[in-house]
Amino acid sequence: MTDRKKRLLRCGSILSACAVIGVAATQQARAGATVNFGKDQFFTLGLGVKAQYLSHDTTMPKNGDAASADDLRIYMGAQFHKYVKSTLNLERLRDGNWNVLDGILQVERWKAFNIWGGRMLTPSDRSNLDGPYFLSTFAFPMVAQYPGAWSGRDDGIAVWGKLLKDHFRYVAGVYRGHNWVRGGSNYGEHPLFAARMEYNFLDPEPSAAYYTASTYYGKADILAIGLAGQYETDGVGTAEQKGDYKAWNIDGLFEKRIGKEARGGVYTLEGAYYQYYTGGVKDIAAGYGQRSADYGNVGGINDGTAFLASTAYLIPYRLGWGRIQPLVRYQEFRFRKDMYGPGHPKTTQFDAGANYVMDGHNLRFTFDYARYKPQGARAIGAFLLGMQFQY
Template structure:
């Protein structure tokens, strides 16, 4: 997906890209007390990207974003643009690479799957993201590939939770390792699908830790709690003559010492004690269907929030298709999702059962 590229100096270049995901979404809530349905056009992702290399060793990546511009709001001007990513890369050798700046935290596989190359409509809305520093964090990562890129390791030191509510400000440390049994996945980012161009079977696992992130008893500034989380994941995609199946699943467990059920600060996120898993499957039809390629997908998620009230626990079932008019550069996606709560909160739309239909058009320029 290279866009316009300008060369400079001896080996240097900068590439510019624009990427937009234009979504139309219909939601229908089941509560009797709420006026149930709504439609919404918004720009799920809306990005200007500048990236470059001086040489094989030094590069940068800066990406502007205004997430979900126009969602649930009467348009007047628009959401503020911020740096979704801004980092420097130093690649000394394949086993020894560094990233410095603001970039994807290296915990769940799905967070690390490219935003514009998911298998399903999008990543999980919640469970793929860590409670502190959700998708991106600021810090330094050391990573690399070993054994002909069969094995990849990553270690990241970052800010994690930072606020007055934190007991003692200390860095967050994340480690990840994966093992690719077939073709290597040797980049920092994964993909949700390789569209049948790779034979992949990768298993991975990560651990995430930050000490003293919250008080169990915040009003009395006592009972310090650490954050820790782990995840394990598997990804399989293989091009057969009858089509390319994709199968992927992950389990993740986030914890802050059960502080959410004690007397924590108000800012502690509801996701701080979450256990969850997802399974997703795709099938890319061989050859073209009309002018493009067709991929069917299914997604299942189960989330257990471990709050004493029992609210929030939910399952997500969705099915849909990607129609690749020009690969990921121009793609139409449709997904129908059913979200069911173990214990719905009646009259509070985001916490009652709902159906959601989304049509998305993606352009990468």
């Protein structure tokens, strides 16, 4: 899922909010191009870009300004048979290399039961299943620290389905797991088990498979509650001192169209609560034994409790080519007592800003002010101007 420990302990990685967690956007974003080869056979190709200007970035020399294209993705999908599909998404890394984001063979015979195998998003919280392109905010939340081999993904096999007229969704899978590295706590021994279930009390969420979004800009009235959990024996620590990894969270999204559908506003309220357990063991450093902390499903899990809350309102009136969506968000990660210092040390972040929405999640600009206070250090403020584009 990215470098979680750096997100918690370093301001730059948190405020550099184009975070690399995402969804198989060939299914959620508009396909840029489609080539048909016959009945139930086609190939799609798309593109995703996120760029930002950050007024204060501690990852830069002298904590200076930073402007960058933080996320570049190529989306590819294919269907070979009515019930057999595949997804291959690539992402450009910060070091200039490319990595496989998603590589999935999808057998989808029934709506209620489908089988996926390969590299995919693991069952987890709404934010992770949103990915960076389908959040209501520009920044990926620091409190979401589910492990992943890359951008919230892991290699494994999963089953998922939709029931009760698409109001109930579930996904469960077995994956390679965390700290699969020589010297780590779980060098090839124990898999990661993960599952999520979600119920929509109003309209079903208009997102593909088990993926989610944190705003649909008025396409549906949403009241969704999700529950997710993960477990891995010896999932954290070193080969000499290891602990079992356990985590669970509950999250909710309420979104309501106000007034006439075509011209009304849209109110959004989102919240999530997390519990992470490491068995009293400190995890190894993120990216231990890897070329970079960006590579590999290694380290960075913290023992503690966390939550987030955010609200937004899509103003009904157009301003030029788009609409304004003001938003605020608060996050807090409270570390387990005695493991990271006396009492219950915590890291917090507050965001306030607005999106300029031109074409939903496919074309959006964001202005945001973030105040980040890491554990045991002074608070840091930064302004962010971001843009995302998908085709």
